[in-house]
Amino acid sequence: MSDFARLLSQYGAIRAEQEELYRDLHQHPELSHQETRTAAKAADLLESWGFRVERGVGGTGVVGVLTSGEGPTVLMRADMDALPVREATGAPYASTAEATDADGVTVPVTHACGHDVHVACLLGAAQLLASDLDAWHGTAIVLFQPAEETGDGARAMMEDGLLARIPKPDVALAQHVLPGLAGHVGTRIGAVLSAADSIRVRVFGRGGHGSMPQNTVDPVVLAAMIVVRLQTVIAREIAPTEPAVLTVGSIRAGSKSNIIPDDAVLELNIRTYSDATRQHTLDAVDRIVRAECAAGASPREPEIELYDSFPLTSNDEAVTSRVADAFAAHFGERAGQLELQTASEDFSDIPRSAGVPYTYWRIAGTDPDSWEAAVKSGTVTSDIPANHSPLFLPVIQPTLQTGTEALLVAAGAWLAA
Structure with a gap:
């Protein structure tokens, strides 16, 4: 048995402790930028295991650094925040938490996206690394990121001088728990998560x-024409082989049936898988909105606001191949290919800003009996709760063990080399 295999074999020693930690995290979820309890728990544990810890990075972010001799530097990341969702799983450890959101509204809070799994797995990996320094060589950086759900947590850590507080990584790693047969892992080379951009457009008319109607400029008609014209961007400007989505999710205008309002507000969401397609689509939205306003004799230029942007997650080929080989060697048939995901997240802001190659993979978390029954009946999409559902709840095992081992196996492709 190799030294690193010996380290992996010690998971049983931390299993009960990790499961209890996970249940505690699940019962105490915290909204984006409010992850004070989670961050303190992670920082305290890391310090007790011998990590040098940086607290309050980017608000509530935590980073731990542990070195064992000369060697590569590997960064592993977990996100910490929960969602304003009321849990409906009925689990004995279900969340009943509430919090005040950024708008001052009291909302229910639940780990409906599995970030509690991510934190527990990364802490488990950190504990095992600290327990056997002879099994690896180099520097392990464990990063607990706030505010992934709002898309600005990674950026906040970078803007708060993250790179000045840690050694520069040679590689960055991250994972996410998703629906699928628990115990399985998967990754892919290239684009894996879409870039996402939300746009708020306000167009102006002249009410009456x-x-x-001859005395007005109707912004409702103007908004309708924009919606129709926007449908041609994906259908006629983007190649059929290039995936992209443009959704108009909201239109607000007027207050009464016989009053033509002064303005209308549209909210759009764009999902793309390459920087070139993203830029083309954003430019097309700007071009179409302004042209339709001119065609409709709008009395003012439109207001176009880009907000809630998430970067493209595109896995480095060499790094991903190295991790995939390590997964295949450790997990065997439980390691596979991850399909292209339409979800988005901000992890890549960290390695991209630092000029560091990265890879991002999936761990599956659905109870095996439920998954196999849904596959057999063809009801996966209807019967298996997905992330952000009030019913989303990864099975504790083998999900935690798989996620912990995946982080260690991926990091070990450098630290145990």
Whole structure:
């Protein structure tokens, strides 16, 4: 048995402790930028295991650094925040938490995206690394990131001088728990998560009585024409082989049936898988909105606001191949290919800003009996709760063990080399 295999074999020694930690995290979820309890727990544990710890990075972010001799530097990341969702799983450790959101509204809070799994797995990996320094060589950086759900947590850590507080990584690693047969892992080379951009558009008209439209400029008609024209961006400007989505999710205008309003507000969401397609689509939205306003004789230029942007997650080929080989050697048939995901997240802001190659993979977390029954009946999409559902709840095992081992196996492709 190799030294690193010996380290992996010690998971049983931390299993009960990790499961209890996970249940505690699940019962105490925290909204984006409010992850104070989670961050303190992670920092305290890391310090007790001998890590040098940086607290409060980017607000509530935590970073731990542990070195064992000369060797590569590997960064592993977990996100910490939960969602304003009321849990409906009925689990004995279900969340009943509430919090005040950024708008001052009291909302229910639940780990409906599995970030509690991510934190527990990374802490488990950190504990095992600290327990056997002779099994690896180099520097392990464990990073607990706030505010993934709002898309600005990674950026906040970078803007708060993250790179000045840690050694520069040679590689960055991250994972996410998703629906699928628990115990399985998967990754892919290239684009894996879409870039996502939300756009708020306000167009202006000239209001008046609905019986005298000749005296007005109707922003409702203008908004409708924009919606129709936007459908041609994906259908006629993007190659059929290039995946992209443009959704108009909200239109707000007017207050009464016989009053033509002064303005209308549209909210759009764009999902793309390459920087070139993203830029083309954003440019097309700007071009179409302005042209339709001109065609409709709008009295003012439109207001176009880009917000809630998430970067493209595109896995480095060499890094991903190295991790995939390590997964295949350790997990065997439980390691596979991850399909292209339409979800988005901000992890890649960290390695991209630092000029560091990275890879991002899936661990599956669905109870095996439930998954196999849904596959057999063809009801996976209807019967298996996905992330952000109030019913989403990864099975504790083998999910935690798989996620902990996946982080260690991936890091070990450098630290045990």
